[in-house]
Amino acid sequence: MDDIVSPVAVVDEDKCRRNIRQMEKKAREANVIFRPHFKTHQSNAIGRWFRDAGVEKIAVSSFSMAEYFARDNWQDIMVAFPVNVREMNKINDLASRLRLGILISDADVLDTLKKKLLNFVDFYLKIDVGSHRTGFDQDDKTQIEKVLQKAKQNPNMRFKGFVAHAGHTYHTTSLNDVQKIFIKGSEEIANLKEYFIKDYPGIIASWGDTPTCSLMNEFPGIDEIRPGNFVFYDLMQYHLASCDWDHIAMAVATPVVARHHQRKEIVLYGGAVHLSKDSMEIDDNLIYGEVVRFTERGWEPFTKPIYVNRLSQEHGIFTCPDEYWDMFTPGSLAGVVPVHSCLAADLLKNYYEINEGVFIDS
Amino acid sequence: MDDIVSPVAVVDEDKCRRNIRQMEKKAREANVIFRPHFKTHQSNAIGRWFRDAGVEKIAVSSFSMAEYFARDNWQDIMVAFPVNVREMNKINDLASRLRLGILISDADVLDTLKKKLLNFVDFYLKIDVGSHRTGFDQDDKTQIEKVLQKAKQNPNMRFKGFVAHAGHTYHTTSLNDVQKIFIKGSEEIANLKEYFIKDYPGIIASWGDTPTCSLMNEFPGIDEIRPGNFVFYDLMQYHLASCDWDHIAMAVATPVVARHHQRKEIVLYGGAVHLSKDSMEIDDNLIYGEVVRFTERGWEPFTKPIYVNRLSQEHGIFTCPDEYWDMFTPGSLAGVVPVHSCLAADLLKNYYEINEGVFIDS
Numbered sequence: 001m002d003d004i005v006s007p008v009a010v011v012d013e014d015k016c017r018r019n020i021r022q023m024e025k026k027a028r029e030a031n032v033i034f035r036p037h038f039k040t041h042q043s044n045a046i047g048r049w050f051r052d053a054g055v056e057k058i059a060v061s062s063f064s065m066a067e068y069f070a071r072d073n074w075q076d077i078m079v080a081f082p083v084n085v086r087e088m089n090k091i092n093d094l095a096s097r098l099r100l101g102i103l104i105s106d107a108d109v110l111d112t113l114k115k116k117l118l119n120f121v122d123f124y125l126k127i128d129v130g131s132h133r134t135g136f137d138q139d140d141k142t143q144i145e146k147v148l149q150k151a152k153q154n155p156n157m158r159f160k161g162f163v164a165h166a167g168h169t170y171h172t173t174s175l176n177d178v179q180k181i182f183i184k185g186s187e188e189i190a191n192l193k194e195y196f197i198k199d200y201p202g203i204i205a206s207w208g209d210t211p212t213c214s215l216m217n218e219f220p221g222i223d224e225i226r227p228g229n230f231v232f233y234d235l236m237q238y239h240l241a242s243c244d245w246d247h248i249a250m251a252v253a254t255p256v257v258a259r260h261h262q263r264k265e266i267v268l269y270g271g272a273v274h275l276s277k278d279s280m281e282i283d284d285n286l287i288y289g290e291v292v293r294f295t296e297r298g299w300e301p302f303t304k305p306i307y308v309n310r311l312s313q314e315h316g317i318f319t320c321p322d323e324y325w326d327m328f329t330p331g332s333l334a335g336v337v338p339v340h341s342c343l344a345a346d347l348l349k350n351y352y353e354i355n356e357g358v359f360i361d362s
Numbered sequence: 363m364d365d366i367v368s369p370v371a372v373v374d375e376d377k378c379r380r381n382i383r384q385m386e387k388k389a390r391e392a393n394v395i396f397r398p399h400f401k402t403h404q405s406n407a408i409g410r411w412f413r414d415a416g417v418e419k420i421a422v423s424s425f426s427m428a429e430y431f432a433r434d435n436w437q438d439i440m441v442a443f444p445v446n447v448r449e450m451n452k453i454n455d456l457a458s459r460l461r462l463g464i465l466i467s468d469a470d471v472l473d474t475l476k477k478k479l480l481n482f483v484d485f486y487l488k489i490d491v492g493s494h495r496t497g498f499d500q501d502d503k504t505q506i507e508k509v510l511q512k513a514k515q516n517p518n519m520r521f522k523g524f525v526a527h528a529g530h531t532y533h534t535t536s537l538n539d540v541q542k543i544f545i546k547g548s549e550e551i552a553n554l555k556e557y558f559i560k561d562y563p564g565i566i567a568s569w570g571d572t573p574t575c576s577l578m579n580e581f582p583g584i585d586e587i588r589p590g591n592f593v594f595y596d597l598m599q600y601h602l603a604s605c606d607w608d609h610i611a612m613a614v615a616t617p618v619v620a621r622h623h624q625r626k627e628i629v630l631y632g633g634a635v636h637l638s639k640d641s642m643e644i645d646d647n648l649i650y651g652e653v654v655r656f657t658e659r660g661w662e663p664f665t666k667p668i669y670v671n672r673l674s675q676e677h678g679i680f681t682c683p684d685e686y687w688d689m690f691t692p693g694s695l696a697g698v699v700p701v702h703s704c705l706a707a708d709l710l711k712n713y714y715e716i717n718e719g720v721f722i723d724s
Binding site for chain 1: 367496
């Protein structure tokens with residue numbers, strides 16, 4: 001790994017492909033559409049690993065990201081974020097070239113879309129299933145009906161279904177809690193679909209979030225799943241039990257730059273601009289990632305787990321047990337499994353594939 | 363501001379230039395070298411505003427950043443981060459083209475530098491003045507002496523002085539605390555300089571951090587200051603009293619994408635990938651930025667302050683008082699003064715100058 005001179009996201013292609021295949025198989029067996037969310041990796045090279053597994057429909061979180069993947073010929077893209085009507089030029093351009101799905105989370109955008117949407121799009125209504133981030137209230141059928149009536153006046157918009165993202169699964173502590181969230185939320189959007197399908201044949205119920213899609217094997221009432229993080233997983237998902245350690249397919253390579261014997265601390269070139277400031281609590285300590293050792297074809301954790309416990313803009317710092325001290329000489333490379341791989345990948349932007357030992361496009 | 367369709371860092375050139383001029387004047391009057399840290403803005407366009415104020419020496423936090431600024435002909439660059447010896451190619455290349463300063467924070471890098479450093483560099487010893495992030499212990503003159511002796515054997519390295527960064531000023535709550543930290547820390551590196559100057563004529567004591575450089579007017583014992591954040595300032599600095607509101611020269615423009623009347627919540631296209639997850643406590647609440655209103659030539663806070671109180675990858679959410687509700691229609695633009703402008707600028711990468719109404723290079 002001598003070619004790695006500064007922080008980079010190291011990925012294990014075999015593990016990524018296995019994560020992809022397993023999720024694709026699960027979706028197929030559960031008879032739901034698999035529309036993976038590409039905001040996690042934001043990479044055309046990694047996107048092709050999905051294509052190899054038969055994936056044709058994807059979700060992204062911005063129109064810029066849709067443009068990026070359109071350049072690699074993805075033809076069915078849902079922008080799974082409340083439509084930003086300041087980007088009408090991009091929307092019209094994308095809609096002219098591919099099958100574009102947009103999300104409506106507020107009725108007030110319909111007037112702008114009526115005036116400025118020039119090409120055909122699918123639209124979905126975002127339903128709040130309990131995370132209270134955004135979306136229509138599932139109870140408020142009157143409001144939903146009103147929105148759909150208004151949208152009907154726009155010949156460039158076809159109603160495609162209901163979309164939910166159960167972000168609150170990230171705050172659960174047991175499989176049981178995740179199941180409860182899924183059962184309640186999926187019932188809500190399935191009921192909405194049943195109610196409206198008479199008037200809108202062909203609409204679907206679409207469900208996101210990696211914890212649910214990883215932990216559940218069946219998705220009754222749901223027609224489509226949109227997990228994203230599962231391609232890499234991360235420390236947060238591992239501690240939620242969404243994955244085994246062996247499924248984690250990304251670790252950040254960080255050069256060791258200094259050691260401070262008295263404090264038993266090691267300083268990494270790897271800070272908030274590489275790992276993000278996302279943190280989690282482990283044994284009552286706030287941590288920013290788990291330090292791992294790179295091996296010939298991967299990485300492994302230490303028997304006594306080591307966590308990055310301080311982070312500034314470029315520095316990451318961890319306390320090192322005596323027995324591992326000599327492994328971290330300045331100039332050597334430490335690995336850090338990030339708390340949240342989506343944010344770390346967004347920051348690092350490029351990838352190094354560990355089996356082949358090559359940088360891949362991002 | 364119709365050209366702004368997605369999150370961007372909006373800067374006020376007049377305010378930036380005034381912040382730069384004031385700091386330059388302060389340094390000149392205090393008779394210290396002004397070596398601003400460019401990691402905050404990472405922009406050649408903004409770098410030129412410093413050049414207009416007579417700045418010739420700069421600090422950056424990585425060799426890649428040094429390469430970027432070297433392309434705009436900066437000729438005296440200190441990489442104010444413990445030297446990463448995996449980047450010897452970049453170091454040798456930069457050292458062949460300009461006056462390069464590197465930081466030594468661990469004696470173990472000297473062997474690699476002896477073998478691989480091909481061109482002449484200045485080096486500084488990083489001294490830990492209490493933030494315990496990295497650096498040599500100021501008490502340990504024996505260790506420092508040993509390092510300097512060893513470095514002497516490398517004809518490509520010239521000892522240039524001691525460098526401190528009082529990161530712990532960010533955790534203070536009063537001017538008095540900042541003064542105490544400065545007085546203690548500056549004395550420590552000034553004493554070291556006095557002790558070693560017989561053997562190394564011309565060495566200096568260099569001091570970083572925006573709170574100290576903003577709040578102090580004189581820097582006894584110090585030869586050089588390296589503030590960075592002051593070019594923009596931010597919410598953190600404002601609450602530390604490092605600056606007035608009127609000095610804050612950067613706000614993130616974020617499109618409003620949805621409103622949820624029942625919860626009185628507004629959803630912005632502006633999340634962790636735009637603002638960073640850096641947070642601070644205000645009135646016992648963790649917040650991620652202050653929402654402001656753009657005016658013809660700037661932005662202003664609301665009489666009842668509004669804070670972004672939830673953040674996910676792309677969403678920012680705030681609770682909106684009734685009287686402001688109608689100002690945030692979907693498709694309109696809200697401003698967010700970030701908690702930490704350095705991290706937000708690093709993420710957003712490009713700038714929109716509000717007086718001229720143009721995008722500037724990054």
